[in-house]
């Protein structure tokens with residue numbers, strides 16, 4: 001007991017020490033200047049082939065806003081507290097329904113598919129594949145929605161000029177003058193082959209949207225085609241995206257459009273889908289995808305669930321905790337532009353996730369009774385592009401860990417983090433803003449790390465039941481969750497939203513498992529394994545590590561984690577039935593408690609979760625960073641001729657790029673061998 005208490009602060013110091021020393025691998029961008037100077041794009045950021053750097057730094061995805069960390073809370077929460085949990089699920093109350101490791105997925109705006117997923121079915125963005133493989137390794141699979149506002153008026157056409165997969169057309173007349181008009185999209189079935197080919201390589205499953213812009217002329221072609229092209233890889237079709245905004249925000253319906261009107265229109269869709277014999281899968285609709293202007297209960301009271309429940313597999317909502325619309329649409333009547341610094345503290349508290357789920361707890365219960373999934377189908381830090389400095393800071397990563405686990409605890413069955421274009425600050429990942437560097441130089445958003453944390457917290461047994469421990473007298477800055485698998489404690493997640501100041505802020509949680517309080521025997525193991533999600537500060541944008549690994553800094557990401565994975569082993573005091581876990585400020589710790597969980601924390605064990613031999617090919621593309629750093633001179637060894645014409649545009653300007661070219665050519669080579 002005494003020993004672990006003394007050891008804890010030392011370990012903590014050691015941890016904080018090494019965090020500060022972390023360097024993001026790669027030739028450039030390891031250290032960015034702090035302060036809010038708006039960079040012209042010169043300086044330490046490698047701009048390589050990225051021409052027109054001024055334009056680039058004006059895009060929200062690459063903003064240089066660095067915020068001040070909030071002051072420490074007053075009063076300070078206790079920084080040394082005990083968490084007592086039962087070893088068996090029966091000893092705990094309030095456990096969630098069983099959850100899966102693929103809880104967090106992505107929602108990708110249809111208009112950015114070419115930049116994010118690929119130009120066509122044979123030209124897939126390798127960083128995207130790597131990112132999906134990294135997450136699927138941990139959560140078993142990845143669920144991705146391709147849709148958004150653009151799905152409503154999108155049209156599947158036979159072919160497009162220049163053999164393109166997607167073309168943007170001018171917006172349909174009418175609609176809102178307050179907000180920008182979304183261009184309409186035309187696309188070919190190549191898009192569906194692209195999704196199918198991605199699913200052949202990594203365990204990715206898809207949600208698509210059936211257009212709802214015009215229920216007098218149904219356009220169901222996407223479902224007809226996707227059922228035949230994607231088969232089991234399409235999980236469902238969303239019908240209607242935020243119908244409660246059709247009138248108010250989009251002005252695509254009469255001003256008095258209400259839940260009953262939507263009920264009626266939805267019925268037309270359901271009948272049309274039912275009568276369409278080319279749609280072979282039924283009962284897999286995703287709805288109603290309300291944004292929050294109508295409460296779920298407003299709609300349920302129309303008898304919606306009785307009328308259409310058998311057609312719907314997933315009850316869905318779409319909600320963001322805040323909006324930054326005045327910044328995007330200064331004349332849109334959204335009031336004064338919000339200052340990111342003012343909203344920053346709102347993301348550094350357990351209260352955010354709690355408030356987000358509150359309006360949905362009733363519906364989560366209804367979904368359970370009806371045997372349906374309940375998903376947060378589109379979410380992120382703030383709508384209308386997020387808040388620069390908030391949505392792309394480590395604070396957002398901690399926020400998303402807490403929010404994800406809070407949703408899991410609250411019986412949501414999944415949540416999709418939205419990916420917008422180049423001018424939003426909340427993307428989990430952003431391809432480069434030019435078509436010259438298709439497979440290199442991506443930029444990762446901090447919430448991407450949260451998806452890894454949550455996937456590992458839930459694991460791959462599909463039995464993970466989550467409970468909010470209301471730790472430290474339910475303090476909002478130090479939340480904790482326990483995860484039970486097969487009804488036994490497997491992991492504990494600890495979050496510290498505070499920023500260390502004057503040596504204060506870090507905490508240590510003394511975990512005790514079982515014991516008299518639970519009518520169980522003392523159950524702490526002799527040791528636990530711990531992985532940390534860390535950054536030097538809550539406002540940090542790039543130097544973020546998960547178990548000491550990083551995706552890399554701005555314009556440095558190829559979708560693979562690099563660096564030495566570090567899993568801490570912390571000895572427990574079995575006679576006292578305690579394990580003392582230090583949690584730096586800021587930071588989050590995932591404690592692997594059960595033997596099974598400890599075994600699965602090992603990355604080698606994690607990799608065996610790959611579900612198909614095809615996925616393993618992606619694994620073999622994972623090249624150790626030590627190899628990377630000695631890879632100069634390989635650039636001539638991986639010619640792309642005859643494999644991908646687009647690759648010819650890639651500038652071979654740094655060793656960093658060479659391996660992506662290598663990956664791409666290996667991949668395409670494999671791909672051709674496999675499919676032709």
Ligand SMILES: *[C@@H]1O[C@H](CO)[C@@H](O)[C@H](O)[C@H]1NC(C)=O
Nearest residue numbers: 121122193194196197200675
């Ligand atoms: C993959 O893409 C190619 C090229 O478009 C296509 O011919 C093939 O059918 C696709 N494979 C699958 C499994 O969809």
Ligand SMILES: *[C@@H]1O[C@H](CO)[C@@H](O)[C@H](O)[C@H]1NC(C)=O
Nearest residue numbers: 152153154155172184213214
């Ligand atoms: C719906 O979208 C289609 C395809 O873009 C378009 O042709 C049609 O005019 C739209 N209907 C309405 C009512 O806006």
Ligand SMILES: *[C@@H]1O[C@H](CO)[C@@H](O)[C@H](O)[C@H]1NC(C)=O
Nearest residue numbers: 058059060327328329385423
């Ligand atoms: C990006 O968004 C900002 C608002 O946050 C806007 O002022 C700017 O014009 C946008 N830039 C582009 C290129 O759309």
Ligand SMILES: *[C@@H]1O[C@H](CO)[C@@H](O)[C@H](O)[C@H]1NC(C)=O
Nearest residue numbers: 094095096097361409410411
């Ligand atoms: C989640 O569902 C379980 C099982 O029905 C229930 O016991 C629990 O109270 C629910 N959680 C919340 C936060 O409503």
Ligand SMILES: *[C@@H]1O[C@H](CO)[C@@H](O)[C@H](O)[C@H]1NC(C)=O
Nearest residue numbers: 434435436645646647648649
């Ligand atoms: C890249 O974009 C430029 C300007 O938009 C365009 O002229 C060029 O053809 C594009 N190149 C490729 C390979 O698509």
Ligand SMILES: *[C@@H]1O[C@H](CO)[C@@H](O)[C@H](O)[C@H]1NC(C)=O
Nearest residue numbers: 100102140141460461462463
């Ligand atoms: C978990 O569920 C998925 C389907 O979502 C299934 O493919 C997988 O085999 C399940 N895993 C286990 C261990 O049952």
Ligand SMILES: *[C@@H]1O[C@H](CO)[C@@H](O)[C@H](O)[C@H]1NC(C)=O
Nearest residue numbers: 018023548549562563564566
């Ligand atoms: C963390 O990773 C870095 C970069 O790979 C490495 O230099 C460092 O030794 C690692 N830290 C530990 C504690 O292994």
Ligand SMILES: *[C@@H]1O[C@H](CO)[C@@H](O)[C@H](O)[C@H]1NC(C)=O
Nearest residue numbers: 119120122123163644645646
């Ligand atoms: C796919 O896109 C690449 C890159 O633009 C192009 O070279 C290739 O011809 C396209 N393939 C098909 C089948 O359209």
